[in-house]
Amino acid sequence: MxxxxxxxxxxxxxxxxxxxxxxxxxxxxxxxxxxxxxxxxxxxxxxxxxxxxxxxxxxxxxxxxxxxxxxxxxxxxxxxxxxxxxxxxxxxxxxxxxxxxxxxxxxxxxxxxxxxxxxxxxxxxxxxxxxxxxxxxxxxxxxxxxxxxxxxxxxxxxxxxxxxxxxxxxxxxxxxxxxxxxxxxxxxxxxxxxxxxxxxxxxxxxxxxxxxxxxxxxxxxxxxxxxxxxxxxxxxxxxxxxxxxxxxxxxxxxxxxxxxxxxxxxxxxxxxxxxxxxxxxxxxxxxxxxxxxxxxxxxxxxxxxxxxxxxxxxxxxxxxxxxxxxxxxxxxxxxxxxxxxxxxxxxxxxxxxxxxxxxxxxxxxxxxxxxEERPVEEERRARQSAVSAAIRRLDQVAGRLGLDRGTIWAQRQVLTLEANCGELRDLRSELAMAQRETLGQLYAEGTIGAGTLHTLTEEIDLRDPHSTTSP
Known part of the structure; x- marks a missing residue:
């Protein structure tokens, strides 16, 4: 070239x-x-x-x-x-x-x-x-x-x-x-x-x-x-x-x-x-x-x-x-x-x-x-429909998976939050940042090794790719 x-x-x-x-x-x-x-x-x-x-x-x-x-x-x-x-x-x-x-x-x-x-x-x-x-x-x-x-x-x-x-x-x-x-x-x-x-x-x-x-x-x-x-x-x-x-x-x-x-x-x-x-x-x-x-x-x-x-x-x-x-x-x-x-x-x-x-x-x-316009109302309706389907599926599989009432209730609350879009995104970012900071401290103290740090950090990154703070 x-x-x-x-x-x-x-x-x-x-x-x-x-x-x-x-x-x-x-x-x-x-x-x-x-x-x-x-x-x-x-x-x-x-x-x-x-x-x-x-x-x-x-x-x-x-x-x-x-x-x-x-x-x-x-x-x-x-x-x-x-x-x-x-x-x-x-x-x-x-x-x-x-x-x-x-x-x-x-x-x-x-x-x-x-x-x-x-x-x-x-x-x-x-x-x-x-x-x-x-x-x-x-x-x-x-x-x-x-x-x-x-x-x-x-x-x-x-x-x-x-x-x-x-x-x-x-x-x-x-x-x-x-x-x-x-x-x-x-x-x-x-x-x-x-x-x-x-x-x-x-x-x-x-x-x-x-x-x-x-x-x-x-x-x-x-x-x-x-x-x-x-x-x-x-x-x-x-x-x-x-x-x-x-x-x-x-x-x-x-x-x-x-x-x-x-x-x-x-x-x-x-x-x-x-x-x-x-x-x-x-x-x-x-x-x-x-x-x-x-x-x-x-x-x-x-x-x-x-x-x-x-x-x-x-x-x-x-x-x-x-x-x-x-x-x-x-x-x-x-x-x-x-x-x-x-x-x-x-x-x-x-x-x-x-x-x-x-x-x-x-x-x-x-x-x-x-x-440029984002279809806000369309996204809201689609999000609520998807969450409703997830809640129905949760009720169907709860018995087969052996989930207790506390787990089912907690998962319902998470899904309800997802239906109400905006604030959940900011909340997830804050929680992910706290997790990354804690993992970084544990690694610096010698409590966990590099393999554990990388594995858990990768899981957090995939779950919340929008948060930019990392350990």
């Missing part, structure tokens, strides 16, 4: 931490400060040059991101209610945006090959559902994002085929038609297999490894069979997310945290690395005048914004401003930009993609930050 990977990794880590702090203060999508910090770091003369292998990006960085989006952010029931708008936005708008951007890039940057122009269009076409959910109408925006990512990855594969083999774009599209259907079918089969395997696996470590390996297994299997690897990964994620969400496993909490950390690190690393690569635009080898690049960037931004506005008029007039200005691009756009092969004008295309990410992210500032 670079002449000094350790230094690059350290710089990426520093940028990720700094961007996290800025994101919380400014309420921006994390990609905006990450790219800017990468650009600042890249301007330093002592920072080595970064060169990412496109195949490394496509095969290593992208699969877990799109799998996580499909498995953990999908809402099947809600999506069915707005299936028409989701399909129109996720497929139709993505295809039109990619084609329009490719045409504009080819017109204003004639030195850029058609395949590279299409790769740019595929990169900037999909939106980032994680950034859009705070605008409301979550099923539509999330569904658009998930489908759009899959469509964009297929278009990117067409662009790569055209650049590598020199075939006509339409011919490459026809070749991939069967691969698309086959990839989706293979992904569903992988998802079915994974859900069945999770029913029998009991060890948390095995379950976590199985979960993390699923996107790569689906990707490389599809690639080996000549099918669409991105669609296989997305389809596997959809199936696991839809059919596996009711399957409780001992590793569910650990798995969720692990995926959040992995996707956060991958997305942050991609954004920072793209920022580092932007300095190549100023190199004499870029081969394109900065004026033409600036004009192409402005044109792409206007085209993307105008198309979303027109689509919003037809799809969702009730949230036209959010749909138009909220077309934020994220990690998938950055990853595809980095995966563009070394062709004439590549650095200019990377710059255009980065500019779209930055400007679309900043556009969120024009929208009300108060648009």
């Amino acid at each position: 670079s002449s000094d990977p350790v230094l690059i990794a350290a710089l990426v880590a520093v940028c990720i931490v700094a961007a996290r702090l800025l994101t919380r203060r400014l309420r921006l999508p994390p990609t905006v400060p990450l790219v800017l910090l990468g650009l600042v770091i890249g301007a330093l003369p002592w920072v080595p040059r970064v060169e990412l292998d496109p195949q490394f990006v496509l095969a290593v960085l992208i699969p877990p991101i799109i799998y996580h989006h499909a498995a953990h952010r999908s809402a099947p029931r809600e999506a069915r209610a707005v299936l028409g708008p989701i399909t129109a936005a996720g497929i139709g708008l993505t295809l039109v945006t990619a084609a329009a951007v490719a045409a504009v890039a080819r017109l204003l940057l004639p030195e850029v090959p058609w395949g590279a122009a299409l790769a740019l269009g595929a990169a900037v076409a999909p939106t980032d559902g994680h950034a859009l959910v705070r605008l409301g109408h979550r099923p539509l925006l999330r569904g658009e994002s998930l489908i759009g990512e899959g469509v964009a990855l297929v278009l990117f594969a067409v662009a790569l085929e055209q650049m590598e083999q020199g075939v006509d774009v339409w011919h490459a599209t026809a070749q991939l038609a069967g691969a698309i259907a086959g990839g989706a079918a293979l992904g569903v089969a992988f998802g079915w297999l994974v859900v069945r395997m999770r029913r029998f696996a009991k060890d948390p470590g095995t379950l976590l490894v199985l979960s993390l390996a699923t996107p790569y297994a689906a990707h490389f299997s599809a690639e080996h069979l000549g099918l669409s690897a991105p669609l296989a990964t997305v389809a596997a994620g959809f199936y696991v997310g839809a059919r596996g969400r009711d399957l409780h496993t001992p590793a569910r909490a650990t798995e969720r945290i692990s995926w959040q950390v992995l996707v956060f690190l991958l997305g942050g690393a991609i954004a920072v690395l793209l920022g580092l690569e932007l300095r190549d635009l100023l190199a004499p080898t870029s081969g394109l005048p900065l004026g033409a690049v600036a004009l192409a960037t402005a044109a792409v931004l206007v085209i993307a914004l105008a198309l979303r506005w027109v689509a919003g008029l037809a799809i969702c007039r009730d949230m036209l401003a959010g749909f138009t200005l909220g077309g934020s691009r994220g990690a998938v756009t950055l990853a595809l930009a980095l995966a563009i092969p070394a062709v004439t004008g590549r650095s200019a295309l990377v710059f255009v993609a980065a500019a779209v990410v930055l400007c679309s992210g900043l556009a969120l500032l024009a929208l009300s930050p108060a648009a």
Whole structure:
């Protein structure tokens, strides 16, 4: 990746931490400060040059991101209610945006090959559902994002085929038609297999490894069979997310945290690395005048914004401003930009993609930050229904488990507290803090050993992960 990977990794880590702090203060999508910090770091003369292998990006960085989006952010029931708008936005708008951007890039940057122009269009076409959910109408925006990512990855594969083999774009599209259907079918089969395997696996470590390996297994299997690897990964994620969400496993909490950390690190690393690569635009080898690049960037931004506005008029007039200005691009756009092969004008295309990410992210500032609403009443009703079911089950199993009246009464009180949400969370945190402090004192006094300390502390952490005080 670079002449000094350790230094690059350290710089990426520093940028990720700094961007996290800025994101919380400014309420921006994390990609905006990450790219800017990468650009600042890249301007330093002592920072080595970064060169990412496109195949490394496509095969290593992208699969877990799109799998996580499909498995953990999908809402099947809600999506069915707005299936028409989701399909129109996720497929139709993505295809039109990619084609329009490719045409504009080819017109204003004639030195850029058609395949590279299409790769740019595929990169900037999909939106980032994680950034859009705070605008409301979550099923539509999330569904658009998930489908759009899959469509964009297929278009990117067409662009790569055209650049590598020199075939006509339409011919490459026809070749991939069967691969698309086959990839989706293979992904569903992988998802079915994974859900069945999770029913029998009991060890948390095995379950976590199985979960993390699923996107790569689906990707490389599809690639080996000549099918669409991105669609296989997305389809596997959809199936696991839809059919596996009711399957409780001992590793569910650990798995969720692990995926959040992995996707956060991958997305942050991609954004920072793209920022580092932007300095190549100023190199004499870029081969394109900065004026033409600036004009192409402005044109792409206007085209993307105008198309979303027109689509919003037809799809969702009730949230036209959010749909138009909220077309934020994220990690998938950055990853595809980095995966563009070394062709004439590549650095200019990377710059255009980065500019779209930055400007679309900043556009969120024009929208009300108060648009994000938690369904408080819905949570309250769901919590009370779950607690009522638990109390009924307690009455059913009390005799079989040999519980005395005191234990049953105490458990009923705990469940009643859970039904009354807010205060219980603060109470649990205070009690967990007291337990951690006591365990730390017992260890310092020599009353207990390190093994006991770690075992009990881990139990407390799993029971109350929100409390931050530890011994």
